[in-house]
Amino acid sequence: MTIIQHQMSGNHCFGCSPDNPHGHHIESRWDGQVATCTFQPQTWHCAGSPNFVYGGLIASVIDCHSICTAIAEAYQREGRAIGTGDGILYVTGHLDIRYLAAAPIAGPLVLAARVTEAGARKSLVSCDLHVGETLCAQAEVVAVKVPASWGDA
Numbered sequence: 309m310t311i312i313q314h315q316m317s318g319n320h321c322f323g324c325s326p327d328n329p330h331g332h333h334i335e336s337r338w339d340g341q342v343a344t345c346t347f348q349p350q351t352w353h354c355a356g357s358p359n360f361v362y363g364g365l366i367a368s369v370i371d372c373h374s375i376c377t378a379i380a381e382a383y384q385r386e387g388r389a390i391g392t393g394d395g396i397l398y399v400t401g402h403l404d405i406r407y408l409a410a411a412p413i414a415g416p417l418v419l420a421a422r423v424t425e426a427g428a429r430k431s432l433v434s435c436d437l438h439v440g441e442t443l444c445a446q447a448e449v450v451a452v453k454v455p456a457s458w459g460d461a
């Protein structure tokens with residue numbers, strides 16, 4: 309299965325760049341319809357309780373995984389392999405998360421994201437986050453398409 313982040317170049321993202329030494333290094337596996345990601349929280353990723361995962365970390369991994377899902381789906385819609393030809397880039401316009409159950413720090417966090425609607429300028433992505441059988445968070449993300457040069461100073 310394709311690891312989306314391994315197909316990209318010039319990605320410095322805290323959440324998902326393989327090259328950011330301080331980042332989370334999430335890997336999103338794309339099967340053409342759904343992208344999945346497994347993230348193992350560390351003890352220092354805890355919330356007020358040491359037993360549960362900090363909500364901001366959950367938002368971070370959902371954010372990155374969902375945007376990468378939008379990018380992968382957009383390449384697919386254009387009939388291109390991820391990272392080939394002119395770069396396709398999306399950024400987070402809106403992130404709506406419902407925290408449904410506390411996520412045990414033992415993890416792992418298992419994410420599944422899919423594009424539910426795709427337009428010329430934006431895609432809607434739905435992302436579920438489970439620990440074991442428990443649905444801990446559910447998110448709707450608006451991914452907005454930007455020029456590949458978006459991040460240039």
Ligand SMILES: CCCCCCCC(=O)SCCNC(=O)CCNC(=O)[C@H](O)C(C)(C)COP(=O)(O)OP(=O)(O)OC[C@H]1O[C@@H](n2cnc3c(N)ncnc32)[C@H](O)[C@@H]1OP(=O)(O)O
Nearest residue numbers: 319321371372375376399400401402427429430450452454
């Ligand atoms: C490469 C590896 C992946 C990295 C993943 C990292 C994810 C991130 O953290 S990205 C960083 C965080 N996000 C940002 O910094 C984005 C900051 N915001 C911006 O740059 C702009 O406001 C941006 C690009 C979102 C929208 O630009 P703007 O020129 O307003 O877009 P615009 O042309 O008006 O809108 C395009 C479409 O998106 C929709 N849209 C735009 N912004 C939003 C928003 N905030 N909420 C909902 N919808 C929005 C518009 O309604 C429009 O929809 P439609 O086509 O249906 O009419």
